[in-house]
Amino acid sequence: MAKRITIADVAREVGVSMMTVSRVINNKGEVSEETAQRILEAIDELGYRPSGIARGLASKRTLTIGLVVPDVGNTFFSDVARGVEQTAYANGYNVFLCNTDEDPQRESAVLNSLEEKRIDGLVLCSSRLDDTRLSELLSRFPAVVLVNRSLPGYDGKLVQIDDVAGAKSAVHHLLGSGHESIGFLAGPEVSESGKKRLSGYRSALGKKGIAFNPELVLNCFPNVESAQERASILLNSHPDLTALFCYNDLVAVGALKAATEFNKNVPNDLAVVGFDDIPLAELVTPSLTTCRVPRHDLGVRAIESLLDQMNDCDSDCSDIILQPELIVRRSAP
Amino acid sequence: MAKRITIADVAREVGVSMMTVSRVINNKGEVSEETAQRILEAIDELGYRPSGIARGLASKRTLTIGLVVPDVGNTFFSDVARGVEQTAYANGYNVFLCNTDEDPQRESAVLNSLEEKRIDGLVLCSSRLDDTRLSELLSRFPAVVLVNRSLPGYDGKLVQIDDVAGAKSAVHHLLGSGHESIGFLAGPEVSESGKKRLSGYRSALGKKGIAFNPELVLNCFPNVESAQERASILLNSHPDLTALFCYNDLVAVGALKAATEFNKNVPNDLAVVGFDDIPLAELVTPSLTTCRVPRHDLGVRAIESLLDQMNDCDSDCSDIILQPELIVRRSAP
DNA sequence: CTGTTAGCGCATTCAG
DNA sequence: CTGAATGCGCTAACAG
Numbered sequence: 001m002a003k004r005i006t007i008a009d010v011a012r013e014v015g016v017s018m019m020t021v022s023r024v025i026n027n028k029g030e031v032s033e034e035t036a037q038r039i040l041e042a043i044d045e046l047g048y049r050p051s052g053i054a055r056g057l058a059s060k061r062t063l064t065i066g067l068v069v070p071d072v073g074n075t076f077f078s079d080v081a082r083g084v085e086q087t088a089y090a091n092g093y094n095v096f097l098c099n100t101d102e103d104p105q106r107e108s109a110v111l112n113s114l115e116e117k118r119i120d121g122l123v124l125c126s127s128r129l130d131d132t133r134l135s136e137l138l139s140r141f142p143a144v145v146l147v148n149r150s151l152p153g154y155d156g157k158l159v160q161i162d163d164v165a166g167a168k169s170a171v172h173h174l175l176g177s178g179h180e181s182i183g184f185l186a187g188p189e190v191s192e193s194g195k196k197r198l199s200g201y202r203s204a205l206g207k208k209g210i211a212f213n214p215e216l217v218l219n220c221f222p223n224v225e226s227a228q229e230r231a232s233i234l235l236n237s238h239p240d241l242t243a244l245f246c247y248n249d250l251v252a253v254g255a256l257k258a259a260t261e262f263n264k265n266v267p268n269d270l271a272v273v274g275f276d277d278i279p280l281a282e283l284v285t286p287s288l289t290t291c292r293v294p295r296h297d298l299g300v301r302a303i304e305s306l307l308d309q310m311n312d313c314d315s316d317c318s319d320i321i322l323q324p325e326l327i328v329r330r331s332a333p
Numbered sequence: 334m335a336k337r338i339t340i341a342d343v344a345r346e347v348g349v350s351m352m353t354v355s356r357v358i359n360n361k362g363e364v365s366e367e368t369a370q371r372i373l374e375a376i377d378e379l380g381y382r383p384s385g386i387a388r389g390l391a392s393k394r395t396l397t398i399g400l401v402v403p404d405v406g407n408t409f410f411s412d413v414a415r416g417v418e419q420t421a422y423a424n425g426y427n428v429f430l431c432n433t434d435e436d437p438q439r440e441s442a443v444l445n446s447l448e449e450k451r452i453d454g455l456v457l458c459s460s461r462l463d464d465t466r467l468s469e470l471l472s473r474f475p476a477v478v479l480v481n482r483s484l485p486g487y488d489g490k491l492v493q494i495d496d497v498a499g500a501k502s503a504v505h506h507l508l509g510s511g512h513e514s515i516g517f518l519a520g521p522e523v524s525e526s527g528k529k530r531l532s533g534y535r536s537a538l539g540k541k542g543i544a545f546n547p548e549l550v551l552n553c554f555p556n557v558e559s560a561q562e563r564a565s566i567l568l569n570s571h572p573d574l575t576a577l578f579c580y581n582d583l584v585a586v587g588a589l590k591a592a593t594e595f596n597k598n599v600p601n602d603l604a605v606v607g608f609d610d611i612p613l614a615e616l617v618t619p620s621l622t623t624c625r626v627p628r629h630d631l632g633v634r635a636i637e638s639l640l641d642q643m644n645d646c647d648s649d650c651s652d653i654i655l656q657p658e659l660i661v662r663r664s665a666p
Numbered sequence: 667c668t669g670t671t672a673g674c675g676c677a678t679t680c681a682g
Numbered sequence: 683c684t685g686a687a688t689g690c691g692c693t694a695a696c697a698g
Contacts, residue, residue, distance in 0.1 A: 016684080017685045017686080018685090019684070019686085020684060020685080023683095023684085030684095031683070031684080032683065032684090035683085054690095057689095057690045059690085
């Protein structure tokens with residue numbers, strides 16, 4: 001790698017001041033058509049690339065936003081990420097995509113590095129941090145949007161899906177098919193959407209006059225292995241279960257596998273409903289009935305909201321709540 | 334967000350020079366136990382966070398490496414990413430994870446922003462750029478590791494999987510089961526691993542004395558939809574096909590769906606073999622026979638190699654080639 | 667063990 | 683329309 005060309009090199013080459021070059025780069029201020037042309041040519045010839053960090057230091061804007069998710073490998077988040085990235089790029093921003101591996105400690109670490117990187121804004125998805133720690137960390141960023149996580153006393157923007165409604169519709173669907181003993185594989189204990197889905201689950205049961213039985217609810221990691229294990233425990237202790245509502249599709253697939261273990265036919269012996277509608281949902285056998293979440297939209301809305309904040313256009317102060325949609329497939333017809 | 338605390342604030346607070354504070358932050362040079370202690374306390378009290386961009390400007394090291402992949406949503410790459418990230422973090426580096434959406438133009442754009450961010454090193458996976466453009470762009474980075482992509486005349490490090498051997502073993506397996514008319518859904522035309530797998534496919538056929546028929550080879554995007562469509566075309570034009578070797582597992586799932594369309598039973602009427610062994614492979618029905626690729630390892634080796642380069646330890650100049658392993662499941666027993 | 671002097675590469679004032 | 687001076691926050695290279 002040769003020595004880097006700087007703005008000074010370009011200025012010298014053209015015989016103008018650095019400032020003029022800077023203006024052209026940022027197409028700011030008026031520069032004569034002709035000078036601009038010559039500068040552009042010189043930039044091209046010399047292969048000059050402005051230093052983002054020098055610009056950041058001088059202007060206090062890095063044109064970079066941070067996106068934090070628990071697991072990029074999960075389609076849910078990779079779709080949100082795509083929505084965020086596309087919209088961010090279209091607006092001249094780069095995205096720093098960070099993984100926390102569902103680990104709160106890692107999440108703290110990630111937020112710290114992001115702070116040191118002086119990002120202009122942050123989109124934080126499904127934070128697993130407790131309220132205190134979270135607000136403490138968030139206060140260090142110039143602009144923040146929280147996705148799928150609320151925070152009492154927080155005045156920033158929220159983008160969420162209506163978990164309560166989604167869970168309600170899922171359980172309502174199962175009740176409608178005659179199920180009365182419905183278990184819930186509730187995902188991570190710290191997950192807020194988990195809690196909301198639980199509340200939707202309870203509410204749907206309540207409406208039908210069915211008593212809530214906490215024994216039918218088990219937490220699990222949102223992956224296939226953990227879910228399968230927990231589903232087995234549940235099926236073992238409650239052989240009378242005829243349906244399982246699951247925190248998400250990965251968990252539902254785990255439930256499917258557990259059913260196979262127990263020699264239970266899905267949906268005849270056990271109906272299974274997931275959440276999210278990731279591509280896997282229709283690829284497994286039987287295909288999954290699930291609540292479809294507008295993931296890409298979630299990302300787009302989040303970044304739009306963030307860009308608003310960063311531009312001080314406090315246009316739309318209300319939080320954004322997107323509705324999931326029940327997709328009926330084979331696992332719970 | 335309050336005004337940022339700077340290193341000067343900390344220095345003033347403690348009554349030492351900025352340099353001493355700097356030394357403590359970087360635990361570099363000797364600082365008396367006691368002063369260090371006081372500085373640490375002040376940092377904590379004031380809530381000081383060093384500015385990464387200022388450090389980067391001054392030290393010419395950003396402690397950030399870039400990781401570019403065609404699609405984070407693909408488990409293959411998200412696993413590689415995890416390997417890279419974990420190892421990078423463990424060594425004090427942050428990772429700038431970037432998506433190209435399989436789009437060469439987007440890839441150029443991403444590399445340009447990464448250059449402007451002055452990353453210390455780059456891990457580039459499965460680049461879709463042509464050789465000329467690629468070497469031109471790579472020369473702008475201080476250290477580079479190419480994953481699953483070679484580049485003639487390039488002197489940097491390469492980390493690859495043995496695609497030829499993998500494809501050979503897959504096709505050999507099919508031939509061993511008596512198949513003689515084997516199609517190949519070859520993935521993106523620009524994909525280098527696609528080309529290598531094609532060569533493995535041809536080589537395995539050749540060894541068995543079966544003539545290569547280019548009509549049995551079709552390119553496709555590495556996703557389920559495109560693969561299903563292309564597989565349909567292939568099955569339609571060549572009803573005699575008894576087996577399909579697929580560029581990767583996503584493509585194989587597409588082939589599975591196409592088989593269903595054509596009312597063909599897998600594996601009885603049509604055997605299907607994938608590549609990668611993503612989690613999906615054992616979740617679909619029938620479960621996929623596939624070549625397992627050590628993805629996490631790929632990431633770890635890549636970043637290790639990159640760190641070596643960045644530290645001038647040109648320890649291991651040879652490229653790294655990891656071997657895939659055939660996993661036999663239901664789709665091609 | 668600690669401080670001083672520079673300057674990283676650029677954008678922000680202000681002046682022309 | 684263009685330029686000069688100044689400093690963003692930090693570290694390198696020397697001193698002491």
